[in-house]
Amino acid sequence: MSGMFDCSFRKVLAAAASDAPTPGGGSVSALVGALGVSMAAMVGNLTYGKSQYAAVATEIKDITGRAYFTMARLEKLMEDDIAAFDSFMAAYRLPKGTTEEKDKREEALQKALRGATETPLEIAVTLLEALAITAQLSRIGNKMAISDAGVAAYVCEAAVHAVLLNVEINLPMVSDAGFASQALEEKERIAGEARRLKEQAVAVVKERMKG
Numbered sequence: 001m002s003g004m005f006d007c008s009f010r011k012v013l014a015a016a017a018s019d020a021p022t023p024g025g026g027s028v029s030a031l032v033g034a035l036g037v038s039m040a041a042m043v044g045n046l047t048y049g050k051s052q053y054a055a056v057a058t059e060i061k062d063i064t065g066r067a068y069f070t071m072a073r074l075e076k077l078m079e080d081d082i083a084a085f086d087s088f089m090a091a092y093r094l095p096k097g098t099t100e101e102k103d104k105r106e107e108a109l110q111k112a113l114r115g116a117t118e119t120p121l122e123i124a125v126t127l128l129e130a131l132a133i134t135a136q137l138s139r140i141g142n143k144m145a146i147s148d149a150g151v152a153a154y155v156c157e158a159a160v161h162a163v164l165l166n167v168e169i170n171l172p173m174v175s176d177a178g179f180a181s182q183a184l185e186e187k188e189r190i191a192g193e194a195r196r197l198k199e200q201a202v203a204v205v206k207e208r209m210k211g
């Protein structure tokens with residue numbers, strides 16, 4: 001299913017729940033992440049233009065713009081992951097009767113696996129930018145809605161770890177050992193950074209909710 005962003009939420013949920021392979025865990029993580037970032041954008045919108053927050057107006061405008069940018073990027077990446085995993089499934093279903101067919105299938109599988117691994121990594125990196133935005137916003141955003149900066153932090157971090165599981169399940173099938181080890185290293189770095197940024201944002205949110 002493509003053009004997911006123009007469907008009703010009900011249709012997206014039904015498509016995600018169905019036995020169709022896509023949207024799968026990769027694209028759903030991107031969608032969930034986009035919803036997480038929307039809460040950072042909302043806090044930005046609730047801060048910008050308020051006299052109480054005039055001193056941080058320029059910074060808020062910049063961060064809010066970046067939040068919208070990451071949402072748009074996640075929309076594109078959701079569609080990319082659907083295409084990437086569809087390619088994997090298409091290769092997986094290729095015939096493997098003869099040696100020639102087996103070779104062709106393996107070649108198609110390896111090519112598709114690369115895309116199905118790179119796309120979740122790109123989703124995760126985009127979500128790191130969202131988490132950095134959220135951490136910054138937690139310090140200067142409208143206090144009345146600051147819990148939503150915490151919601152953005154928790155949801156985006158969860159989406160990072162979720163999308164990285166797709167890298168983890170694909171990697172053992174990748175035959176290019178150099179590509180696999182680099183992807184694994186990248187995955188570990190991103191997961192650690194996501195944890196750190198979430199902790200930072202939530203700590204500030206909790207502190208500001210005290211008074």
Ligand SMILES: Nc1nc(=O)c2c([nH]1)NC[C@@H]1CN(c3ccc(C(=O)N[C@@H](CCC(=O)O)C(=O)O)cc3)C=[N+]21
Pocket residue numbers: 019020021022023024025026027081084085093115116117119120166167169170
């Ligand atoms: N970039 C990326 N995005 C993903 O969404 C992604 C991923 N990588 N890596 C793996 C996981 C898991 N996942 C599955 C979804 C449906 C079936 C599925 O439909 N399986 C059928 C296959 C049937 C057939 O052979 O046609 C079955 O088991 O019956 C399997 C696996 C998506 N993931």
